[in-house]
Amino acid sequence: MPGGEGRPPWWTPGVGEREVMVSLAATPGPLPAAVATRLAEGRGPASLLRAHSPEPGAAAARLDALGLRLLLPGDDGWPLAATPPDPPCAWLFVAGPAPPEAAASVAAVGGRRASPLRRAAARSIGAGLARAGWCVVSGGAVGVDAAAHAGALDAGGRTVVVLGCGLDVPYPRANTGLFARVRAAGTLVSEHPLATPPRAAHFLPRNRLIAALSAAVVVVEAAEDSGSLSTARAAGSRGLGHVLVLPGAPWDPGAAGCNQLIRDGATLVRSLTDILEELGATTTSGTTSAVQAWSGLDLPTRTVLTALIDGQLVSLGRLAAATDLAPAALDAALLDLALAGLVRRTAAGIQAVGLPRGPAATPAEPAPPAQGPNTADNRSPDGVVADGSPQDGTGEAGRPVASPGPRGPPHPGPSPEGA
Numbered sequence: 001m002p003g004g005e006g007r008p009p010w011w012t013p014g015v016g017e018r019e020v021m022v023s024l025a026a027t028p029g030p031l032p033a034a035v036a037t038r039l040a041e042g043r044g045p046a047s048l049l050r051a052h053s054p055e056p057g058a059a060a061a062r063l064d065a066l067g068l069r070l071l072l073p074g075d076d077g078w079p080l081a082a083t084p085p086d087p088p089c090a091w092l093f094v095a096g097p098a099p100p101e102a103a104a105s106v107a108a109v110g111g112r113r114a115s116p117l118r119r120a121a122a123r124s125i126g127a128g129l130a131r132a133g134w135c136v137v138s139g140g141a142v143g144v145d146a147a148a149h150a151g152a153l154d155a156g157g158r159t160v161v162v163l164g165c166g167l168d169v170p171y172p173r174a175n176t177g178l179f180a181r182v183r184a185a186g187t188l189v190s191e192h193p194l195a196t197p198p199r200a201a202h203f204l205p206r207n208r209l210i211a212a213l214s215a216a217v218v219v220v221e222a223a224e225d226s227g228s229l230s231t232a233r234a235a236g237s238r239g240l241g242h243v244l245v246l247p248g249a250p251w252d253p254g255a256a257g258c259n260q261l262i263r264d265g266a267t268l269v270r271s272l273t274d275i276l277e278e279l280g281a282t283t284t285s286g287t288t289s290a291v292q293a294w295s296g297l298d299l300p301t302r303t304v305l306t307a308l309i310d311g312q313l314v315s316l317g318r319l320a321a322a323t324d325l326a327p328a329a330l331d332a333a334l335l336d337l338a339l340a341g342l343v344r345r346t347a348a349g350i351q352a353v354g355l356p357r358g359p360a361a362t363p364a365e366p367a368p369p370a371q372g373p374n375t376a377d378n379r380s381p382d383g384v385v386a387d388g389s390p391q392d393g394t395g396e397a398g399r400p401v402a403s404p405g406p407r408g409p410p411h412p413g414p415s416p417e418g419a
Contacts, residue, residue, distance in 0.1 A: 019056035020045040025091040026059035032191035036090035085212035096187035105135040107214035109228040110144025110221035115311030116353035118221040123151035128272040130157020163190040164202035211235040216242035222257030249310040300333040313349035
């Protein structure tokens with residue numbers, strides 16, 4: 001009987017399965033991952049409809065009016081066929097081209113309250129990966145996520161934002177301008193129907209999608225209870241996703257999760273080159289490392305930057321005691337670093353906000369993106385990512401970074417628009 005059994009008034013047994021899925025995806029209520037799990041268990045889509053499920057034509061028209069569309073498994077452009085997440089995903093709302101498959105993408109994730117130095121590292125990584133031909137995936141949050149997306153866009157690359165709310169909900173509002181840039185040159189995706197507000201319960205399921213859309217997850221910053229850890233664990237649990245981590249000082253609370261991941265076997269990252277090599281790219285012996293970039297600084301300048309390397313605010317008195325430099329030498333080093341956009345002086349203290357730059361590396365013949373399990377990396381944690389990308393907050397144009405050239409990730413051709 002039409003409208004019976006708790007189903008909406010428009011439903012009849014003759015309604016097609018795709019139309020039912022359009023309505024089901026647009027229905028506010030249970031978490032999309034929970035609905036996808038029931039579908040995977042064999043429940044029919046029509047049995048999951050609710051009395052308030054919208055009429056399929058109206059739901060599709062609303063998407064069309066906003067320039068959005070719904071991708072379902074089996075559609076051209078469905079990006080999760082080779083890397084289905086757990087719990088499963090039954091649909092994606094998409095703005096822009098369909099996301100590439102995981103083999104062509106790398107995720108960069110971290111906290112919302114990351115230090116300026118960690119944000120600079122994220123922007124550097126995003127730009128370097130984009131120049132090497134990889135799509136950069138992240139969650140669109142303030143902090144590390146936004147910096148990674150911006151770095152990819154600054155480098156003329158592609159980025160995918162995975163949201164934990166409806167695509168028509170501008171959250172976080174501070175990133176409205178960034179999302180506009182992504183709409184013009186990248187992709188926004190979400191499982192959630194239009195008008196869904198951001199809720200805490202949405203972000204762990206969102207993180208599993210970030211991992212499933214990526215061949216590797218680079219954790220730039222993670223406190224002990226950071227949501228970035230769930231993204232890394234989702235990648236590791238697949239057995240195919242690489243987990244790579246920037247280390248931090250033992251006393252830095254923003255790096256506690258990073259250091260724990262390294263203890264658990266994640267690959268330690270000293271530079272963009274480490275990331276590319278873990279993905280299967282090869283580079284020549286002339287590739288610039290973080291150590292080489294730091295060696296280009298004079299001794300007083302290097303001493304000051306080393307004292308600031310955890311990204312925390314330090315008073316001038318504490319910095320003088322830590323470096324044991326004469327006042328004139330300390331002032332000269334701080335001036336050089338400030339002019340280079342590497343440190344910022346405020347009434348509260350002095351803070352590192354940028355990364356030393358090295359010369360461009362020579363590209364070499366790349367290997368296809370690796371799909372093997374994680375391997376532990378016991379290299380020294382004393383370096384930081386150093387390439388020629390724009391620094392966070394400086395607006396400066398950087399030089400090319402070490403990369404394997406444009407053939408790093410696979411290039412299957414233009415992404416199909418899907419259904």
